[in-house]
Amino acid sequence: MVDSSTTSVPRLVVLDIKKSFGAVTVLRGVNFEARAGEVTALLGDNGAGKSTLIKCIAGTHIPDGGTISLDGVEQHFRTPSDATTAGIETIYQDLALCDNLDVVANLFLGRERRGSFAALDEISMEKTAKAALDQLHIIIPSVRSTVAQLSGGQRQSIAVAKAVLWAPKLVILDEPTAALGVAQQKQVLDLIKRLREAGLAVVVITHNIVDVMEVADVAIVMRLGRRVAKLRVADVSPEDIVAAITGAREFAEAASA
Amino acid sequence: MIGVTDAAPRPAPADPAPPPAWWRRIDGSKLATTVPIYAAIALIWIFFQSQTAGRFIGARNLSEMAQEYSYKPLLAIGVVFVLLLGEIDLSVGYLTLLCATTVAVLSAFAHQPAPIAIAGGIFVCTVLGLAQGFLISALRMPAFVVTLGGFLIFEGLAYHILSGATINVPDPAIAAIGTSYLPTLLSLAFAILAIAGMAFLGLLGRRQRTAAGLQNAPITGFAARTGAIGALLLIVVTLLDSYRGVPLSLAVLLAFGLVTWYVAAKTPFGRHVYAVGGNVEAARRAGINTVGVRWVVFGITGFFAGVAGVMLVGYAQAASTTAAGPDLLLDVISIAVIGGVSLTGGRGNVWSVLLGGLLIASLDSGLNLMSVDSNYVYVIKGVILLLAILLDVLGKRRGAGAARV
Numbered sequence: 001m002v003d004s005s006t007t008s009v010p011r012l013v014v015l016d017i018k019k020s021f022g023a024v025t026v027l028r029g030v031n032f033e034a035r036a037g038e039v040t041a042l043l044g045d046n047g048a049g050k051s052t053l054i055k056c057i058a059g060t061h062i063p064d065g066g067t068i069s070l071d072g073v074e075q076h077f078r079t080p081s082d083a084t085t086a087g088i089e090t091i092y093q094d095l096a097l098c099d100n101l102d103v104v105a106n107l108f109l110g111r112e113r114r115g116s117f118a119a120l121d122e123i124s125m126e127k128t129a130k131a132a133l134d135q136l137h138i139i140i141p142s143v144r145s146t147v148a149q150l151s152g153g154q155r156q157s158i159a160v161a162k163a164v165l166w167a168p169k170l171v172i173l174d175e176p177t178a179a180l181g182v183a184q185q186k187q188v189l190d191l192i193k194r195l196r197e198a199g200l201a202v203v204v205i206t207h208n209i210v211d212v213m214e215v216a217d218v219a220i221v222m223r224l225g226r227r228v229a230k231l232r233v234a235d236v237s238p239e240d241i242v243a244a245i246t247g248a249r250e251f252a253e254a255a256s257a
Numbered sequence: 258m259i260g261v262t263d264a265a266p267r268p269a270p271a272d273p274a275p276p277p278a279w280w281r282r283i284d285g286s287k288l289a290t291t292v293p294i295y296a297a298i299a300l301i302w303i304f305f306q307s308q309t310a311g312r313f314i315g316a317r318n319l320s321e322m323a324q325e326y327s328y329k330p331l332l333a334i335g336v337v338f339v340l341l342l343g344e345i346d347l348s349v350g351y352l353t354l355l356c357a358t359t360v361a362v363l364s365a366f367a368h369q370p371a372p373i374a375i376a377g378g379i380f381v382c383t384v385l386g387l388a389q390g391f392l393i394s395a396l397r398m399p400a401f402v403v404t405l406g407g408f409l410i411f412e413g414l415a416y417h418i419l420s421g422a423t424i425n426v427p428d429p430a431i432a433a434i435g436t437s438y439l440p441t442l443l444s445l446a447f448a449i450l451a452i453a454g455m456a457f458l459g460l461l462g463r464r465q466r467t468a469a470g471l472q473n474a475p476i477t478g479f480a481a482r483t484g485a486i487g488a489l490l491l492i493v494v495t496l497l498d499s500y501r502g503v504p505l506s507l508a509v510l511l512a513f514g515l516v517t518w519y520v521a522a523k524t525p526f527g528r529h530v531y532a533v534g535g536n537v538e539a540a541r542r543a544g545i546n547t548v549g550v551r552w553v554v555f556g557i558t559g560f561f562a563g564v565a566g567v568m569l570v571g572y573a574q575a576a577s578t579t580a581a582g583p584d585l586l587l588d589v590i591s592i593a594v595i596g597g598v599s600l601t602g603g604r605g606n607v608w609s610v611l612l613g614g615l616l617i618a619s620l621d622s623g624l625n626l627m628s629v630d631s632n633y634v635y636v637i638k639g640v641i642l643l644l645a646i647l648l649d650v651l652g653k654r655r656g657a658g659a660a661r662v
Contacts, residue, residue: 080542081544084544092542095536095538095539095542096539096542097536097539098531098532098535098536098539098540098603099535099536099603100531100534100535100536100602100603100604101528101531101532101535101603105528105531105532109528109532109539109540109543109545110529110532110540110543110544110545111543111544112525112528114525118524118525119519119523119524120523120524120525120528123462123465123466123469123471124469126469126471127469127470127471130471
């Protein structure tokens with residue numbers, strides 16, 4: 001199931017993506033790829049174009065040029081739900097959950113199971129929710145707690161579980177550890193490792209070099225709308241990654257990949 | 258939100274020394290908001306009982322209260338739905354009047370049979386509610402402004418049609434809606450059926466959960482709740498039967514309460530209403546048609562303005578300019594908020610209109626019995642509305658923004 005060999009076709013292949021907003025060119029032909037069973041970190045300073053790239057992959061933006069392929073099949077997303085249907089789940093910080101609803105309701109939000117008399121099938125949803133959380137080793141007081149009652153790390157875990165519940169091919173996490181305490185960061189990073197073990201392709205957008213060293217297999221660095229480096233995290237030091245982000249050093253893009 | 262949590266971590270129930278189980282089951286915020294309401298109702302009843310020489314508490318006054326005021330909680334059901342979205346509908350008072358006027362015109366001037374006059378009034382209000390909903394949901398105009406416009410338009414239309422006069426509605430079939438009673442045996446049968454149904458469905462649900470390997474809440478809580486609600490229902494029905502019976506208007510309120518509770522708490526649509534009210538962005542990203550949900554909700558509110566208008570004509574057998582308006586709007590918002598519906602969306606339930614409705618009807622009835630000047634009535638109701646909102650704010654500050662459904 002897990003195939004992280006560098007010779008296989010990556011699950012996600014993005015080629016020469018271009019995107020402008022009016023006179024402002026944000027992406028100047030970016031390549032990007034993510035393999036199943038690997039965590040790919042997407043790095044770059046503010047304004048590097050990370051968010052725009054991810055939004056193109058998630059169907060929020062329609063690129064001006066270039067191609068996006070999933071498992072070798074070219075995709076043309078017009079809306080976020082096109083991307084979801086194709087198997088791409090994106091977890092945006094803060095935007096994923098309804099605080100006033102319980103964990104089960106959040107996990108199944110928008111995809112509720114129906115029983116008889118048009119009613120929600122709460123029993124079946126609760127059972128599936130429990131199994132999904134157990135599988136990811138997510139521990140919360142009760143699946144009937146409202147999300148407002150959970151800690152920041154627990155919420156982020158629920159947001160991830162919500163995405164994974166639908167058996168996607170690719171999971172994109174936007175700043176998953178931002179604004180979390182140390183213990184809660186570890187909780188989320190452990191969860192990301194389990195997603196990798198489950199054979200998913202995982203993309204993490206982050207500013208946190210420690211996170212990258214901890215969970216990522218590959219780091220792709222962007223600067224000013226271009227990809228400037230692709231590094232195997234095992235082969236480099238944190239200083240190398242920072243140097244790539246700031247542009248202090250040039251990297252031969254393909255060499256280390 | 259996550260940033261806030263990080264700065265001041267919430268005490269999750271999984272802390273090293275968890276409080277005892279019975280304590281955890283009591284939702285602090287819920288307790289903080291409901292206990293003062295029960296206390297307020299008790300105080301109001303004791304006060305009026307002493308001031309009206311014992312006329313206040315009793316089968317007759319309870320029956321008259323139900324007949325005269327049940328249109329308010331009926332309208333409040335519709336308002337609960339918009340409040341759950343975190344929106345407001347300021348037009349409901351005059352929309353109710355416009356329905357009453359339409360029913361009166363269709364019945365008294367156009368000589369239409371009662372079903373057509375009633376359906377016509379409700380239809381007009383539902384369409385107007387949907388029209389406002391279209392502006393708010395599809396065109397993204399602020400609900401506050403749209404319904405303020407509706408407030409003026411519906412006021413103008415209703416006043417124009419009524420032209421300052423009162424339209425009497427002599428049709429006995431319409432009068433029956435507001436003034437008749439259920440047969441004693443039938444109401445008792447309904448009550449027993451309701452209690453049996455509640456117990457049966459509750460036990461069935463518990464069995465299914467056990468069969469699916471899921472935990473059940475302790476049986477004692479379920480039994481206590483079912484017993485308390487059942488006893489209350491039987492007491493109220495027996496009391497009303499000792500006078501003239503259960504007023505039809507009260508039965509209509511309970512029936513609509515049951516249907517809307519089911520829709521709000523048990524169906525995907527209801528879940529989506531809570532989701533949109535809780536976090537519209539999350540709801541949208543989850544693939545929920547947020548525009549459709551908001552649109553339908555304003556239609557529901559229009560529908561209940563229509564139902565309230567019909568009840569109003571049924572009770573008064575007339576439509577007049579003083580029958581409904583801004584006072585009614587404030588009353589129904591009070592009813593919802595007193596019942597624990599949050600003005601900021603996503604929290605509250607349909608049954609809350611019974612508690613809030615009882616408090617507002619008690620005030621109306623008691624102050625009326627005491628012949629209190631209506632100017633004082635406004636002041637008292639204004640203060641009560643502010644206190645209810647204060648409770649809402651305090652309840653939320655205590656944490657746990659639970660969706661009680």
